[in-house]
Amino acid sequence: MSTLPVLNQPPRRSGALLDQLTRRMRRRAESVLAPLGLRTRHLVALTVLRENGGGATQQALAATLLIDRANVVGLLNELETEGLVERKRSELDRRRHIVELTYAGTRRLAAAEFALAAAEDEVLAALDGEQRAALYDLLHQAVGGCAPLDGRAPEHEPGTCAAAAAEGFSADDDCESDSDC
Amino acid sequence: MSTLPVLNQPPRRSGALLDQLTRRMRRRAESVLAPLGLRTRHLVALTVLRENGGGATQQALAATLLIDRANVVGLLNELETEGLVERKRSELDRRRHIVELTYAGTRRLAAAEFALAAAEDEVLAALDGEQRAALYDLLHQAVGGCAPLDGRAPEHEPGTCAAAAAEGFSADDDCESDSDC
DNA sequence: TAAATCGTTGGTGCTGCACAAACCATCTAT
């Protein structure tokens, strides 16, 4: 606030706060997602599917989500038994599956995003609208302008970090220090 | 920035960004802590020990760190074999161990904090000093003013959320929605 | 003397992944 040089002030380390806030956010997110029968990874997968428009092969999904192709199978099984996603045989290459978002999937995703936004507002309740916007801007800038699939990912070449950045919610990206995104 | 009402703007969800930034922060933190032979939980424990001044019993530590008392044992073993911490029998109650920070422990902790601050600056490199301060303030306010052991925890009664908030880095606090802190 | 408490040990279980091996169906190259 003040531009006066204040010495001896406590460390002001944001790390702990960041961690704390993220934890709360995640908890709330999981809470509101649960009644929709979704978990974070489902949301990420659905988002990716919607974002790249048409359909994606499973291996493309694996690359984008940075998870093992074997694990993609289970993930899609869950989504498919809920009718949110559909696996179609590619006509060009009948080995491939083209994974597509169903109408139900689109709607569920929208519902999830709505719920998620509410959860976020809840967690950030202590901030007013302006402050939330400021927070968003700072975070955005800090992360490096690499918008996390929300405000349009710049490039979505498979294997890019935009990949893992996907929803921001990924498991444990080994994106490393390399300036992928 | 602008106060003009802008419609149709993308969701601006901070959740993903928060997650992303926190992940980076954690990675860097772990990286710089590793050469010091410390992991996050060690740092948290050391910080708690320093913060409450004298010494703490293991059960008090368990309560403060919100971890099982059985797991405190292993944690302290690691710290003690590194000479950062000392277990003394309480003279008042010889069942108890009074855990104290050694001089080496104090120094190691200071070194860790220094390294951590550097790591943080690295992660927030895209922000200038003023912006970092603004981010801190926003995070602080969002978290609820419950300073995370850095800028003096308001109360440190065992079992409080200030507990888990400890370093902000805790495993999976079930702090729930109850307004503990 | 009996019951409770503190630290300790050891075991079990859970979540949430990664990773590897092997398999069938299918495509591609020769």
Place this chain on the structure above:
DNA sequence: ATAGATGGTTTGTGCAGCACCAACGATTTA
């Protein structure tokens, strides 16, 4: 046509990082 590569699938193993329970010795308290 045949061999090799590829896409999806299944199954199994392993790891990290915890929680939780049960039991034990030493000690305190009732």
